Amino acid sequence: MLVQSMHFKQRASEKLGDALLQGNMRKAKGKFVDGRAKAVAEFGVWEELRTHAAKIRDRAIANLDAYLVEFERNATRRGAVVHWAESAEDACRIIVEIALQNGVKKVAKSKSMVSEEVNLNERMEAAGLQVIETDLGEYILQLAHEPPSHIVAPAVHKSKEQVADLFVAAHGKPRLTEIPAMTREAREALRGHFLTADMGISGSNFIIAETGTTLTVTNEGNADMVTTLPRIHCVITGIEKVIGTMEDFAALIRLLPRSAIGQTITNYLTVTTGIKMPDEADGPEQMHIVLVDAGRTRLVGSDMQEMLRCIRCGACMNHCPVYQNVGGHAYGWVYPGPMGSILTPAYVGLENAGDLPNAATFCGECAVACPVKIPLPDLMRKLREQQFDRKLRPWTERAAIAAWGFVATRPGLYALMSKLGARVASWMGGREGLIHSLPGIDGWTKGRDMPAPAGRTFRELYKRRASHRA
């Protein structure tokens, strides 16, 4: 996906002015946040589970090399072929080659954010393959020719009415108004594709070292279809998804759906271990597992290592007041919200990430919601430090910080400057005590007044009081 993150401010501004999007976002917000809160309250020992889960993920990252080799050994034993993709380009090339070598014409995909990250659909289509997204949200977006705006609910920015219009155009049937009827129509349209696809592609939420298993959670069961019906199954996922054992998975799966949408368990859990064995009724003849690095190993041992814990639940964006207002597309790449503000600079370069590390008030809601305790605001702050040190912020901003630091460390100068500042700003506020416009801080004054200072600083008044008392 083309990186547009450097235009965050402009894109966010457009989204803030999009009344339809604003309405759709407003509806979604309550569902995610309230749903999670209820599920967490019912669970009871949530904090203990979070701590445990963070340890599981840290252990996996610390043993990444060993776990991945163990995974490969066990998956291979069950007839799968493991491919290592160092870059996004490698991942696409490997999958397109598998498809072409096997005479594949049609590919049915279940949801995969890594495939979005590496631009897989575009590459497959360029190679002449027909690609069908089968996750309902992704299917809608494929019809709309749009990227996902959320990692769990990709079409969350769309209303029922917008989807109805897309379905009329795609299916050529009368316009529907009820969601159950619409999903039925989509299911009917997709069923044929499941049955005629030569290749199924799925993502994976976790891969298990001790068994060579890949696991995918869905609410629609489409991953069950794409992993079992086509003769070739291809998994694409990031190397950091590995965990040690099924026991580890048992802990993480209690966190994931609760954090994502307040579900105690997802409707479907697709567990795939190798190819169809002679005594088995279902399953693919070939299974390929493409493990993608594309920047992940760079994070190991870096300031950003904790980000590799991420289990892609989306709780951070659901709880982020910035995301809630601007939506996922404003962020300009695959991963939006707080996790995206860290992953985008990590994977495509800080110099291409623009304002993303600054797209936070550090309110801390994401850090509280994160099921694996990633200190998201702290990581964003570290990125701001890197931006500052690498001079990636505008010189005016850096100069302002330096000037402020110079003055604030010199109390005499500070007292003089604040005294003058308070006087001038107080005068500017006039009788009503409000400054309506102030050059240099028009980011503030465009939408708000600046309440003017009282006129005398605390320091002055306190001194006067002290001398008065003496």
Added chain:
Amino acid sequence: MKVGLFVTCLVDLSRPGIGFAALKLLESAGCEVVVPESQTCCGQPGYNSGGREIAKSLARKVLAEFRGCDYVVAPSGSCSGQMKVATVHDLFKGEPDLPEFETLAAKWFELSDFLVNVLKVHKVPGTYDGTVTYHDSCSGLRELGVKMQPRYLLQMAGAQIAEMEGSERCCGFGGTFSIKLGEISTRMCEGKCESIRASGARAIVGGDLGCLLNIEGRLRRTGDTTTKVLHFAQVIAGEG
């Protein structure tokens, strides 16, 4: 008991009345209050803008200024979070001056937390006849656990509290965020103002001046000239 008052740069510059209200509250509770004259800022604007070294030199300055105090109190959850949490968990982690910052962090309190949990006050100087709604500022709430303390004190002064929907949701201030990404900040603030209006309260009270200036600025810009915007210290000191 010698208590150092960290006034905060915003209060010093913009609303000295909040500083004097804090002073009155501490003195009326029997504290000997000192206000080091050389104090300026806790360093958070630098810290959150990537200027780590500037933040560290300001933190060292604060440390030196309050060394002789039994406690340090600030009428701000945000500055308190900077000195209680950021210094020990990040800025000076693994450095020789960490123990000193740990000592400072242990004796540093946000004003409402200090009044309720350290001084355990049972009465406050001020009385307030009316209904207020309370905005929970992010740092105080999520870093320091300041939630019931200011409400308890407000009720002690006689104020009725009408809780707004989403009192824990960020107002959009975020320090320099409010200027750098002003349009998003303003929209977040508008959400907060909608909640305030819906609460029916005639006054919005909070514990951090940054948030209060943000909220007041948006209320006034949108034509609300009557809703009072107050720091809880002003209310309970009888200066609201």
